[in-house]
Structure formats: structure tokens, C-alpha cells
Amino acid sequence: MVQAKKWILAHHFDGQPKDSDLQLVEETLPDLKDGDVLIEAVFLSVDPYMRPYSARSLKEGDTMIGSQVAQVKESRNANFPKDSYVVANVGWRSHTVTSDESLLRPVPPFGKLPLSYALGILGMPGMTAYFGLLEICHPKEGEVVLVNGAGGAVGSLVGQIAKLKGCKVIAFAGTEEKCRWLREDLKLDVVYNYKKVADQEKAIREAAPDGVDCFFDNVGGEAFTAGIHNMKTFGRVSLCGAISTYNAKGEELRGPYANGIIISRQLKLEGFIVLRWLPKWGDAIKETIGWIQQGKVQTKETVTEGFENMRAAFYGLFTGDNIGKAVVKA
Template identity: 45%
Template sequence: MTSTSTKCQKWVLAKTMKGAATLSHFRLEEEDLITDLQDGEVLCEAVYISVDPYMRPYAERCLTEGSMMMAEQIARVLQSKNPQFPAESLVLANVGWRTLTRVSDMTSLRQLPVMGDVPVSNALGMLGLTGLTAYCGMTHVCKPKSGDTVVVTSAGGAVGSVAGQIAKASGCKVIGICGSDDKCRWITQDLGMDAAINYKTDDINAKLQETAPDGVNCFFDNVGGDLAGAVICHMSIGGRAALCGAISLYSDDIHHPSQGLSIFRAIVAKQLTVQGFNVLNWFSSWDVVYRALYDLVTEGKLRSKEVIYEGFDKLPEAFLKLFQGGNLGKIVVKIQN
């Protein structure tokens, strides 16, 4: 019997990811995809694809030339031999930068949660992996208490903007650190954070002394390097730091870091708890966290901004934008309606 097939596009690494990511690291390829499904399988087409900073170190550590870029996408089920995922339903699919996917491993699929009036693309953002990361890092690692002073770096980005709002909803004073005046205005005027610091133009140490004179109780870091070191040196006795990311260092050789070693004296002297975390450890709590995030949205305590690129060909460009500091909130790529 002759199998039926169709064409699928995918983005792969054109060369091993070293140093700063550029368009030359990516190559668009076409693949013949067999569409004759076996029992339990589904065929999905991408609707939205997420781009996130973690993909940069993941690509360096785990991918080789010719490997497909990994990502989560919102996908539409075109064909199904699995009653859990019927045709025409929307799903969350951890299948990478590709237009079509024949899914045999159901652990890579999740049903799209109830979104209410929230745009469905937010299932990749504040009501998706982004929100899960921010919520678990803030509530389970930082453990803020009402009245605490909390600092969030990359506070105008996808995870940072959500983490700051979660701290604010917990009754904390929240100071966000961003890379532009527009981001500083957004996180204070629209998101309700108490103060903003522009790390490109402000004196970081002076601003931290001014906005957190009694020290920083909780620190949610997405940046690493000298900026993280400056905040850690302003923390109070017994402070807690959640290290979510280190975007400023992702182009460095992990075995020969250029920055960050001077913070150890402050960690010891101030008896700080500093914990790196991986959101994968909390996937089993997803249903509970989603309900908490959705409740914050309906109560008007959590909002998001999206930058949406249109077209599968825009994926590398959208990804590189993450490292250029120009985006407000979450970046997603819309593949089709």
C-alpha cells in the first residue's frame, strides 16, 4: 500500500551555536511527512510558536548541526486517531520549530486550557510555560511575604513582567530593572510595580540604595552577570534569590565565565539563600498553578503584552529580538489563523 505524505517546513541549526546567535545559525529545510496515522497518533499544524531565551543555552548544550530548534507551539489537530485530541481541537505541543507534526509520543501534547476572554496566544505566555516559570520561581523559591521588597531583573520581559505582578499581588514592594525608559514606564504605569531602574542609564547602586534603603528581601533574576551581582550586594540578611536565567551570559563559555564571582562574599556575609531552578520540576503542579494564574487575570492583577511576528519565516528574527532588548513582554510567532 502506498503511503500518503505532505511537505513540512522546519528550522534547523545551520552550525553549532557558539557565541552570539545570528541569522547564519539557522537554516530552513523541507521534510516529507507521512500522514497515514496509526492508532493513538495525531497530525498537528502550528498556529503559534513560542521563542524564549532558554533556547539559546539549550541549543548550545543539546543540539548539533542539522538539529531542529525546539519550542512549544499552539497547534491545531488536523487528523486524529486519538480520542483525547479530536480533530480541529487546539493543543499545546512541545514539537519545535516546524509547521506540521505527526505526534506519536503523547507526552509532548497537552490540551489547551480554558482561556475565557484571554487571547489564545497567551497559552504560550502568562497562562503557559512563561507563567508557570514566574509563579513557581517567585512563590516557591523567593517565597515573598507581604511587606517584603522584591527586585526583578528583565522586568519588562515575558517571565519578569509576570513575576513582578505576582510579587505585587502578594503585598510586596516591587522594583523592576529594565533596559529602556519605555519598559520602565510600562512596568510601573501599566503593571503597577512600585519603582523601575533603567540599567543602561541609571546608577544601579545609587538607585537600589534609594528604592530599597533597608535592603532587598527577594530577588528574581533573569539576567545574571554584573547586574545580578549588584542586586545581591544590596540584599538584606536572610534574603532569598531565585535564579531563573542569565541572558547576559548566554554567549559566554559556561566553563570560563567572565562575570559574577565577586558576589560570593555578599552571599556568605548576608546568609543568603540563592537557588537556581528549572520549571520542569513543577510540571506536575501545572493544573494548580494555571488556576492561580487565571484567577489573577480575572481579578485584574495579572496582565501581559505580546509582540507577535507573523509568518514561519520570521522565527529566527523573532528569536534574535530576545537578545537585542527591544521587546515588551512575550514574543510569539503567528503561523496562521
């Protein structure tokens, strides 16, 4: 029998997450039956979406949601041989026994690239950037693309793909280190530290006096409003996330409202969940691997050591501690 550790949602989040909201517990896993696999976490993902989704899909005492790269330690399932690697949607668990193949996806061949990329640029965040920009915004050469949350796993790739498509990119991030990376390494055209910008709407207007064609919004709230007010007629907006509102309560969630601008400029706004394009992920991953190998795109990871530090790594997402993808090395 295997002793496993898991993080449970002890209390639903109320405003900013607190240490008492997540609890580390142990359990004994059952012996394997036909069709079962035993997997051991190697890298685990922490992502902003876990904050709102936990409220919608979990009850107190449930294992915290999330994906991991895991190694198959024992197998009674021919589709997942011993020692192979999978991306497993099993939550914050050190070890898992399951026969549910819908939760497991073999890690595609990455060559010499790190396994952790399966949780970042070659996983859900990377595919979110790829499809959210290309399938919803359809950026064209010479257009202006605005992306906020640009120092994270999704936003940083959005900016780079937009540059590959010949666009001018305006990016917002939350620290000087992130801004330097975006400006100096990723070569994005105009980069702002939103914490040092008194008026985001004015800053965007100065960078794009003729308006913005495509807006990839990871932040919501005031940042969303600032972007909408700078859109061109018939502009396209991809609504990916709203991290600025995830910890808000009550009155903090009210306005301002941009309905008039959306209507008068005939904007196209579309929210999305990236799993809608899951059948196309394979080809997109191959193209992204090619971009990495050719030096056309870069990625960064903020790696936290130790399964016991999952909670701290997750909370750091809401204080801007990570550059690029945040992962935990078990």
C-alpha cells in the first residue's frame, strides 16, 4: 500500500486566500485492480483559474483541482505502461490510483525539452494563448494587439505569437523584472508596469493613437475597461481570465460598465475555455515546439520545490511572485 499526500479545500476562499483554506492530509491508497494505474507526481501546476473554479466545482474537504505531470509507477492498464509519463487531471495529489483514462493524457514527445513544459507552454496555458489569440482574435500583419497579464504563462506567449504574425504588441505586467523580460528578451513593442501607470486608458491611447485591433484580456476589472475604451471599430476581444476580480467581494465587483463602447464600436467579445479545441492540441503543440527549437518563442518557469509548498506557490499567483509559468516540483 502507498501512503499519499493531498491538499484539500478546507474552507472556501473568501477574499484573499488564507493558509487555513487549504490543508495537507495523508491517505492510504488501495491496491491496484485490473485497469488501474498508480502515478506519482513529478511536476504540479498552479494556475489562477483554480481560484474561481474551486468555488464552482468543489465542496469543502475535496482535493484541490489541478493537473500534474506524473510518472506511472505501477500499471495494470496496457495504455499506460510502467515508467511512462502522463499529464493527469487528478488535483493536488502526490500519488494517485485511477482507472479513469479520461483523466490521463500521455506526455507527447518533447525531445530534449523539460517535462514541466507539458504544464506550461506545451500544455493548457500555451494552448490557451495559441487558440485564444489565433481562433478568436485572428491577428493580421500590421495590426495592434493589446495583452495584459503579459508576464504570465499565457500572456507572454500571446505577445510572442502576435509578433510572429507581424503585429505591434502593447503589453502590461506587474513588476519591473517582468517588464524587462518582455521588453528586452521577447522584444514586445510597448511594455508598461501597470502598478506605475496612473491611467492605463491614457497609456494605451498614447501607444496606439489609432486604436487597438485585438485585445487579449487576462485581468478583467479596470484593465478590461481601459482596453475596451481604446478599441477600433470592429475590434476583437478574447476574454481569457479576470484575475483582478477573483478575490473581490460584494461591491468590489460592480462597474464601471463599457456597454456603450462595445455597442457603438461593434466589438466582438468572446470568452472561451481552451478544451473546446482539444482535438487540435496535437498540431498546435508541434508548431509551438518548432517555434521553441527555432528560437522564435521563449518561456520562463517559476519553480517551487516541494509538494508541501503547493499552497504558497498558488497564493503567489495573486501577488505577482511568478514570472511565466508557476510549477511545483514534487
